[in-house]
Amino acid sequence: MSGFSGCPGSRMVEFKDSPVGAGSEVKIPSQLRQWPIQLHLVSPEAPYYQGADVVLAADCVPFAMGNFHGDFLKGKALAIACPKLDAGQETYVEKIRSWYEDAKINTLTVMIMQVPCCRGLLATAMQALQGSKRKVPIKYVVVSLQGEVLQEEWVET
Amino acid sequence: METPLKTPIKEVINRFPPVGAILEEFGIGCVPCSVGTCLLGDVVEIHNLSPADEDDLMMRIASVVSPGQAIRRPDSERGRTAKPRKLTYSPPLKRLVDEHKLILRFIAMVPEIAGRVDLESGEGREEILAAVDFIRRYADRYHHAKEEDILFACFDPDLDILKAMHEDHRQGRACVQGVLDALERGDTDGVVENLHGYAGILTEHIKKEDEILYPWMDRNLSTHQVGELHARFQDVDGRYREVQESYEAYVEKVEKNKFIERAEVSR
Numbered sequence: 001m002s003g004f005s006g007c008p009g010s011r012m013v014e015f016k017d018s019p020v021g022a023g024s025e026v027k028i029p030s031q032l033r034q035w036p037i038q039l040h041l042v043s044p045e046a047p048y049y050q051g052a053d054v055v056l057a058a059d060c061v062p063f064a065m066g067n068f069h070g071d072f073l074k075g076k077a078l079a080i081a082c083p084k085l086d087a088g089q090e091t092y093v094e095k096i097r098s099w100y101e102d103a104k105i106n107t108l109t110v111m112i113m114q115v116p117c118c119r120g121l122l123a124t125a126m127q128a129l130q131g132s133k134r135k136v137p138i139k140y141v142v143v144s145l146q147g148e149v150l151q152e153e154w155v156e157t
Numbered sequence: 158m159e160t161p162l163k164t165p166i167k168e169v170i171n172r173f174p175p176v177g178a179i180l181e182e183f184g185i186g187c188v189p190c191s192v193g194t195c196l197l198g199d200v201v202e203i204h205n206l207s208p209a210d211e212d213d214l215m216m217r218i219a220s221v222v223s224p225g226q227a228i229r230r231p232d233s234e235r236g237r238t239a240k241p242r243k244l245t246y247s248p249p250l251k252r253l254v255d256e257h258k259l260i261l262r263f264i265a266m267v268p269e270i271a272g273r274v275d276l277e278s279g280e281g282r283e284e285i286l287a288a289v290d291f292i293r294r295y296a297d298r299y300h301h302a303k304e305e306d307i308l309f310a311c312f313d314p315d316l317d318i319l320k321a322m323h324e325d326h327r328q329g330r331a332c333v334q335g336v337l338d339a340l341e342r343g344d345t346d347g348v349v350e351n352l353h354g355y356a357g358i359l360t361e362h363i364k365k366e367d368e369i370l371y372p373w374m375d376r377n378l379s380t381h382q383v384g385e386l387h388a389r390f391q392d393v394d395g396r397y398r399e400v401q402e403s404y405e406a407y408v409e410k411v412e413k414n415k416f417i418e419r420a421e422v423s424r
Binding site: 053075076105106107109135136137139153154155156157 | 245246247248249251375380381383384385387388391
């Protein structure tokens, strides 16, 4: 057997059924207020980004978090991206910078998974901020594979 | 005492003085507070102790104020995290913490300024007026105005912790007025006493804000409020950019003078 465990971002893990809420009949309403949401597809100057609190979530986050809609998406605008697999990420830097400068967003919350490759999304948001004429508070939230918030902090800019 | 959690902290400490020392052990410095109207339960909440530390603190306070009876805040009000305390701030509050650093650098110079008060010479009087100018324009008009007019306005003005902060600001302003009145009378001792008084009040005040008030505010501000505060602070900073730069230069000059004087003394 190999001594290497492989990339944590693609290592196989199986979770047991969660005893809490399993089989629940309660319907949780969506808090999504816009379309599209993929960062390549959105226009950073779309009306729903103007002055908004924006969530930039790694693709896996909303699947891992049971309460993503209620706890983080409610009242906010959204974009999703994968810092590991998406191509053309230089466009992401420009789009995020346009959120800061043109859409004059109020805050940016970057939500990433705990796997190391996900940090790239926060780095992209920071890179965009460094070249921006307008500064915006950025918060980052690190989510575990089973949807727990491991870390939630404002970035020191 | 039937409801210790609902009792003002000063009243608890006055009736049971050992409670002051117990609080101090947990980093809760209420004993020298000039107001002391915060309720014990609110004091415990605002310090965000880990559940284990909170249990320990409450057990020890209970052993003093109500032996044999446990004191415990409702589970819904107790902290959910047992994380060690690490001071981090949202960007707007970090900006205020950075401004504190300049004020603390000035306060560190107060013993030097007070030690060479010379009201007989024009130069000596100018030095005192320059110090008062820093306090009034930078610490008070620029920094405290951001706190009082913008940050504190996000919270219930009846909160005891905010009343205590306002009271610190009021006492600081009274000391500054005291410096000017003493200067007018040619009263060197009065100038020195009020300068030291200001330094003492502001040192404690800044510690309370950096370590207790601001982290508590960050826990209670929404993401949206943080963004709004950031924008409003940036607006103020833009208007007062020259003020900031000129007072940073003032503090540097005072520090440099101290360094030069010490070098001359040691020669």
